[in-house]
Amino acid sequence: MSTRLTFLALAIWLCGCTATKQQARMNSLKEQITTELSKQKGTFAVAFKDLKTGEELLINEHTSFHAASTMKTPVLLEAYKQAAEGKFSITDSILVKNEFKSIVDGSLYSIAAEDDSDQELHRLLGQKRTLYDLLYRMIIQSSNLATNIVIEKLDAKNVTQTMRSLGMKDMQVLRGVEDTKAYRQGLNNTATAYDLMVLFQHIAQGKAVSKKASQEMVKILLDQKFKDIIPSKLPTDVKVAHKTGWITGVRHDSGIVFLPDGRQYVLVLLSKELQDEPAGIAAMATVSEMIYKHMMR
Secondary structure (H helix, E strand, C coil), X not given: CHHHHHHHHHHHHHXXXXXXXXXXXXXXXXXXXXXXXXXXXXXXXXXXXXXCCCCEEEECCCCCEECHHHHHHHHHHHHXXXXXXXXXXXXXXXXXXXXXXXXXXXXXECCCHHHCCCCHHHHHCCCEEEHHHHHHHHHHCCCHHHHHHHHHHHCHHHHHHHHHHCCCCCCECCCCCCCHHXXXXXXXXXXXXXXXHHHHHHHHCCCCCCHHHHHHHXXXXXXXXXXXXXXXXXXXXXXXXXXXXXXXXXXXXXXXXXXXXXXXXXXEEEEECCCCHHHHHHHHHHHHHHHHHHHHC
């Protein structure tokens, strides 16, 4: 009996030592990240979660940011949710139009082609495209026109309601993009690093609508064209399913990182009030690299 108790005590002691070492490593990483970001003039938030161990690193995780195009991932999820409910099919066709109602007073506004990162869709006005095509453009090219067409179909209120049901307490989608009247009144889509981490965790674990829908969303997110933050300094055999976002002084990236050995982690990097946007982008890319190296030790 005494021998068994000795082994049990030893096992408990070893587990305690391992946990202490892991916490020390995480504290050191957090300090390094804070130091790196403090070199920049601006506000940053970081949310990291190892999906195998549950280990987290959080900095300003509940600070609210203008969501910019990170709100397009919740819109993607809502589209698959409503399709699963039988409201329509992802392969249904939708008319490509460029006239939308402001949430302020219902007045009409349009998306300027020269300000959209997907100008090709503007040349297809009056034609029809599948909902899937619009969702794909919305994510990989951050098409504002596609986003507004989709949001009009889904209703922004439904997007926010779905986020609440999945445990995202603060992020909200009020409207489409380029609604200048709403912007001037401070009626903006907002995001927190924590809520985006929760969102991508649901997708990564196959819990966003269904396993099949989650896999389809990941497949789209893997084709992201804008790669200057999370994937920027990672090896080419590391895959990232992610969505970026930017407006003046704001640069975001959020997604799932797939390591070659099969492990996955979620990483969200948000920023605002950046005085030097290229330097801010570079700093966040360095943070992504730091977390990758932490995972590979």
